[in-house]
Each structure stands twice: as C-alpha cells, then as structure tokens.
Amino acid sequence: MAGKNFSGKQMSEAFINSAFLALSGGFQDAYTYNTRNEVFSNAQTGNVVLMSQHFMTGDWKAGVRYLLPLIAFVLGVFVADQIQMRYKYARRLHWRQGILLAEIVILFVVGFIPHSLNMTATILVSFACAMQVQTFRKMGGYSYASTMCIGNLRSGTAAFSHYLQDKKTEQLKQAAYYFGIIFLFAIGAGLGGNLTEHFGIHMIWISCVLLAISFLLMFEEGKEHELLHRNITEAKKGERKE
Numbered sequence: 001m002a003g004k005n006f007s008g009k010q011m012s013e014a015f016i017n018s019a020f021l022a023l024s025g026g027f028q029d030a031y032t033y034n035t036r037n038e039v040f041s042n043a044q045t046g047n048v049v050l051m052s053q054h055f056m057t058g059d060w061k062a063g064v065r066y067l068l069p070l071i072a073f074v075l076g077v078f079v080a081d082q083i084q085m086r087y088k089y090a091r092r093l094h095w096r097q098g099i100l101l102a103e104i105v106i107l108f109v110v111g112f113i114p115h116s117l118n119m120t121a122t123i124l125v126s127f128a129c130a131m132q133v134q135t136f137r138k139m140g141g142y143s144y145a146s147t148m149c150i151g152n153l154r155s156g157t158a159a160f161s162h163y164l165q166d167k168k169t170e171q172l173k174q175a176a177y178y179f180g181i182i183f184l185f186a187i188g189a190g191l192g193g194n195l196t197e198h199f200g201i202h203m204i205w206i207s208c209v210l211l212a213i214s215f216l217l218m219f220e221e222g223k224e225h226e227l228l229h230r231n232i233t234e235a236k237k238g239e240r241k242e
Contacts, residue, residue, distance in 0.1 A: 010138075012096050015177060017217050018139040018146060021132065022181045024210040025147035026188025028107070031204050032069075032125050035196045036118040039065055041125035042133075042147040044073055068119060069126035076130025084135070099135045100215045103128040104208045111202045125204070132211075140177055149185055152178045 011017055025042055032041040040046045051066035080099055087095040106128040113121040133147045145151050156178025163171035188210075196203045 011218050012094075012136060013138040013140060014217075015140055015180070017214050018136070018144065018181060019184050020210045020214045020217075021136055021146035022184040023188035023191075024207045024214075025129065025132065026185040026190075027192035027207045027210065028125055028129055028147070028204070030189040030192030031196050031207070032122045034193050035115075035201055035203075036122045036125075037065065039069055039119075039122045041069060041122055042129045044070055044126075045150070065119060069122050072123040072126040073130040076127040077134045079127075080131040080134035094218055096135050097215055097218050099131050100211055100218070103132055104211050104215065107204050107208050107211070111204045111208075113201070115201070121201070139181065140173075142174055142177060144178065144181060146181070146185075149182050152182050152185075156182065 029040055029042040032039055047066040047070055051063045051070070054060070054063035054066070083099060084095055087098065090098075093101075106124050110121045110124050113124075129147050133145050136146050137143055142155070143151075144155070156175045159171050159178065160175035162168070163175060191206070192203070195206065
C-alpha cells in the first residue's frame with residue numbers, strides 16, 4: 001500500500017511525523033502570542049473570545065486584531081482543501097509535502113517581518129497553521145489535530161475511559177497517542193514561548209526546521225506511491241497479455 005511505514009500506516013499518519021507537526025503547532029501558537037501582540041495563530045477559540053469581548057466594549061480596533069487571523073485561518077483551510085482536490089494524485093511531489101513546503105516558506109518569511117507589521121505576521125502564521133491542520137488529520141488511523149488540543153484531549157480521555165471498561169489494548173494505545181501528541185504540543189509551546197521571548201522574531205525558523213523534518217520523512221510515502229503505481233501498471237499489462 002502507498003506510503004506505509006513498518007507499522008503498515010501511511011507515513012503522513014505515522015506518530016513520528018505527527019510528533020514533529022505537533023511540536024511545530026505548539027511553537028507557532030506561543031510565537032505569535034508572545035511576540036506578535038498576544039494574538040493566537042492556532043487557538044481560534046481564544047481569538048473568538050477576545051474578539052467578542054473587545055467588540056462588545058466598543059473597542060473595534062482591538063477586536064479586528066483577533067478577527068483577521070480568524071479569516072486567514074478559514075482561507076488556509078479552503079486553500080489546502082483545493083490543493084488536495086487538484087493535486088491528490090500528483091506523482092512528482094505528494095500533495096501533503098507541497099502543503100508543508102508552502103508552510104515552511106511562509107513561516108521563513110514571517111521571521112523577517114518586523115514588529116511594526118505584527119498583524120501581517122500573525123495572519124500569515126494563522127493561514128499556514130490552517131493548511132497544516134486541514135492536511136494532516138489522521139495519526140495512526142485516529143482523527144486528530146496537530147495545532148490544537150481540545151479535540152485530542154476529548155478523544156484521549158474517551159479512549160482511556162473505554163479502556164477502563166473494556167480492557168482493550170487498542171483503546172489504551174489510542175489514549176497514549178492522543179496524550180502523547182498533547183504533551184509534544186505543550187513542549188513545542190514551552191520552547192516557542194521561552195525562545196521567542198529571549199531571542200525574538202527569528203525563532204519561528206525553528207518551526208520551519210521541525211516542518212522540514214516532517215517534509216523529509218514523507219519522501220518514504222512518495223517512494224511507496226511510485227512503487228504502487230508501477231505494480232498496478234505492470235499488473236494491467238499482464239492482464240492485457242493474457
């Protein structure tokens with residue numbers, strides 16, 4: 001099957017790949033909050049709360065500061081979905097790798113954007129984050145999010161609750177996957193918060209490095225796709241000869 005690692009799962013769904021995505025996701029959120037005027041790039045629920053609070057008090061300028069990343073997030077999801085539909089069967093580069101490459105470029109550019117353009121930087125990070133969360137939605141066969149925690153926390157807790165009832169190893173494994181991703185997200189956020197406070201806006205490039213590792217890991221998936229395509233082609237040729 002295409003893109004499988006030793007456990008039989010696609011590399012894009014492998015825990016090791018999800019780990020680097022979660023580290024990057026946490027790093028990005030802490031980065032924009034700590035260095036870009038306390039606006040979240042990933043945690044859009046927080047942005048909705050703060051936006052509504054400011055709008056209700058008549059502080060429209062402050063409210064818009066949280067509205068624009070929301071719009072950017074919506075656009076990021078839309079663009080990623082369009083890329084998937086158009087390039088899902090591309091052979092030269094897996095469409096998920098294309099998304100990662102675009103995200104890396106965007107975040108690299110963000111590292112050069114000065115504090116005077118903090119809103120622009122946050123909008124770009126939100127857009128990139130949305131593409132990531134739309135593109136990578138499975139981990140070991142389980143639905144998850146690499147840039148936020150609430151869904152993972154719910155799913156992990158539910159899986160553990162079911163394990164206590166049914167005593168199925170698969171349920172415990174599922175819970176471990178979810179809580180592992182939450183832990184890695186927290187590590188990324190902690191690193192992002194502390195490094196950006198001490199070393200400034202260029203630290204977003206660490207997120208680029210984490211995403212680049214994920215990008216390279218997925219070349220294994222591309223090789224498997226090519227092998228699968230070759231096997232199917234040869235099988236069809238054999239059928240015609242018969």
